[in-house]
Amino acid sequence: MDTRDKGFDSKLIHAGMFDDQFGSATVPIYQTSTFRFKNADHGAACFAGDSEGYIYTRLNNPTIDSLEKLIAELENGYRGIATSSGMGAVNTIYGAFLKQGDHMISTDAVYGPSRVVMEKHYSKFGVESTYLDTTKPDLVRKAIKPNTRMLYIETPANPTMSVTNLKEMVAIAREHNLITVADNTFCSPYLQKPLDFGVDVVFHSITKFLNGHADIVGGIIVSKNKELDSQLRPMMVNLGCNMDPHQAYMVIRGLKTLSLRMDRSQENAMTIARFLEEHPKVDWVKYPGLESHPQFDLAKKQMNGPGAMISFELRGGLPAGKTLMNEVKLCMLAVSLGGVESLIQHPASMTHSKMDKEAREKSGITDGLVRFSVGIENVEDIIDDLTQAFDKV
Numbered sequence: 001m002d003t004r005d006k007g008f009d010s011k012l013i014h015a016g017m018f019d020d021q022f023g024s025a026t027v028p029i030y031q032t033s034t035f036r037f038k039n040a041d042h043g044a045a046c047f048a049g050d051s052e053g054y055i056y057t058r059l060n061n062p063t064i065d066s067l068e069k070l071i072a073e074l075e076n077g078y079r080g081i082a083t084s085s086g087m088g089a090v091n092t093i094y095g096a097f098l099k100q101g102d103h104m105i106s107t108d109a110v111y112g113p114s115r116v117v118m119e120k121h122y123s124k125f126g127v128e129s130t131y132l133d134t135t136k137p138d139l140v141r142k143a144i145k146p147n148t149r150m151l152y153i154e155t156p157a158n159p160t161m162s163v164t165n166l167k168e169m170v171a172i173a174r175e176h177n178l179i180t181v182a183d184n185t186f187c188s189p190y191l192q193k194p195l196d197f198g199v200d201v202v203f204h205s206i207t208k209f210l211n212g213h214a215d216i217v218g219g220i221i222v223s224k225n226k227e228l229d230s231q232l233r234p235m236m237v238n239l240g241c242n243m244d245p246h247q248a249y250m251v252i253r254g255l256k257t258l259s260l261r262m263d264r265s266q267e268n269a270m271t272i273a274r275f276l277e278e279h280p281k282v283d284w285v286k287y288p289g290l291e292s293h294p295q296f297d298l299a300k301k302q303m304n305g306p307g308a309m310i311s312f313e314l315r316g317g318l319p320a321g322k323t324l325m326n327e328v329k330l331c332m333l334a335v336s337l338g339g340v341e342s343l344i345q346h347p348a349s350m351t352h353s354k355m356d357k358e359a360r361e362k363s364g365i366t367d368g369l370v371r372f373s374v375g376i377e378n379v380e381d382i383i384d385d386l387t388q389a390f391d392k393v
Contacts, residue, residue, distance in 0.1 A: 003073065008190065009259050016070030016252070018062065027066045029249045033057050059237055063245040067252050068220070071210070074189040075202055077222035079229045081236050082248060086185065086205025088241030089219030090114050093152075093201060096235040097179050100126035103145050106152040107134045108363035109160040111183065111205075112352035114152075131359065134164040135295060137172060144176050153199075154183040155192075156299075159347045159371040160364040161286040161311050163295035166302060170198035179228075185209070185338070190262050191304045195224050201232070208338030209308075211254040212261050216247045261340060261376055265308035268382060269374040275383055276312050281320070281390050283368070286311040308374045309337060317368035320393045321346060324370065327389035330381055337373035342382055344372050 003015040020028050035054040037043035045051035054060050068080030083089045090113075098104060104118065108131040118129045130143045134153055151173045155164040166182065173180045181201045182194035188209040194202045204210055206218035221236075223229045236242065266289070273287035285292070288299035289306030299306060314320035324344075325333050331342040335351050345351065348367045352360055361367075374382070 008074070011070070011073055012256055012258055015073040016066040016068075018066060020062075027063055027249060027252050030054075030057075030062045030245050032061075032245075057245065058240060058242045061245050061248075063252075064243050064248045067243070067248040070252065070255065071189070071204075071220050072222050075184075075195055075222040076193055077195050077202065078225050079223065081221040081223075081229070081233055082206070082243035083219040083221070083236060084241045084243055084247070085217050086111075086203075086207060086219040087113055087117070088236070088239070089203040089205070089221050091117065092221060092232055092236045092239060092241065093181055093203060094118065094122060094127075095239065096231045097150055097181075098122065098127050101128075101147055102149040103128040103130070103147045104150040104152055105130050105132065105134075105140060105143050105148060105178075107154045107157050107162075107164060108132050108359070109157040109162060109365055110152070110154045111158045111185075112347070112355055114154075114183070116354045131363070133162070133363075134169060135162050137165070137168050140169065140172055144172075144178075148176065148178060150179045150181060152181045152183075153194075154186075155302075156186045156288060156307065156309065158183075158186065159309075159311050159352070159369060161288060161293070161309060162364070163288055163293075163299045163302065165295075165298055166194055166197035166199060174198075186307055186309050187303060188258060188262065188338075190259050191266075191307055192302065195222065197302070200224055200228055206251050207336060209262060210258065210338075211251045212258065212339055213250075213254050214336065214339040214341065216250045218243050218247050218251060262305070262308065264376040265340075265374050266305050268376065268379040269308045269310055270306065271379050272372070272374055272382060272386070273310050275386070276310065279390065281315055281393055283313045283315045310372045310374065312370055312372065313366060313368040314370070314393060316393065317366075318346075318348075321368050321370045323393045324386075324389045327392045328385050329388070330377065330385035331372075337371075339373070340376045342373065342375035342377060344370060347371050 046053040072080040132139045180199045182199045185205045201223045203221040270289045277285045287310045331344045
């Protein structure tokens with residue numbers, strides 16, 4: 001069934017489906033490393049690209065293909081490329097588009113390992129990078145060099161929740177013939193579609209909202225056209241960071257409830273953000289759904305909802321934040337995000353701890369910042385849990 005003209009929820013259920021020989025109502029798990037050819041000529045034709053068929057799961061697999069088609073349709077893109085982790089997606093993008101002597105500009109408050117791997121490893125091979133506040137277009141323009149090749153955006157940023165104007169970034173990139181890449185993990189295609197704003201490549205840590213159940217690790221890249229995809233897919237294949245068929249099956253199953261989960265979690269997040277903003281022990285709150293957020297108006301235009309991620313800092317800084325995180329009961333002290341469960345963590349000592357301290361603070365990731373991924377529990381229970389923990393601060 002062609003689902004391109006269907007609504008988002010219908011796509012979640014039906015896009016990417018294919019008819020297997022037994023008429024399965026769900027996508028089967030093709031848990032195999034290799035595929036049998038009809039004959040020698042068929043095998044040769046498959047390797048030459050002259051015949052449709054599967055060869056080896058590192059190259060392609062029906063279950064993984066189904067997931068790739070599903071998410072590409074949700075993102076209004078050409079094709080998906082599923083990877084074994086979110087960092088597999090990051091490294092595929094870096095490897096496909098950046099070579100020795102190239103320069104990349106990126107959001108400063110970006111997922112920690114995405115920045116660390118560039119600054120500590122790709123720099124050894126002659127790739128340069130500049131990290132800055134991409135909410136300020138003038139800073140981006142000033143940072144562009146003759147060798148700048150890529151503009152890499154994360155919006156909302158992890159963990160500061162700053163919102164970058166995608167249309168403005170695309171306009172700047174086109175002026176200088178740059179590839180634009182957007183990390184859409186915090187929003188998922190339910191809340192934001194960067195390709196619709198002109199971005200070239202969008203990617204996700206599937207581990208987070210897309211899967212939503214904290215039981216697999218994965219990533220996915222979606223490009224806007226065949227030319228970009230033809231650069232990305234060989235890099236993923238040669239890096240060997242392909243997704244496993246069982247991972248793909250789990251994500252397809254998790255995706256069916258994406259909109260239901262996100263509606264509930266961001267409804268909870270809005271209530272909790274207001275609670276935090278009014279709490280006497282909280283110094284500040286960053287949440288795109290609050291009018292106090294610096295890019296509140298932009299978030300309303302660019303996103304279909306404020307999402308389920310909140311950053312805040314307690315009066316008393318890190319010691320107060322540690323007490324809070326140690327005392328919660330319902331909310332889990334754990335990294336990751338986007339699951340049905342509420343997770344709380346401390347970026348400066350956890351997810352962003354490998355960043356240089358000065359660079360981290362310059363990016364707005366203070367020692368006292370607490371990142372909260374709001375789940376789908378009863379919101380009254382989440383607030384009760386936070387309240388009893390605040391009482392111990």
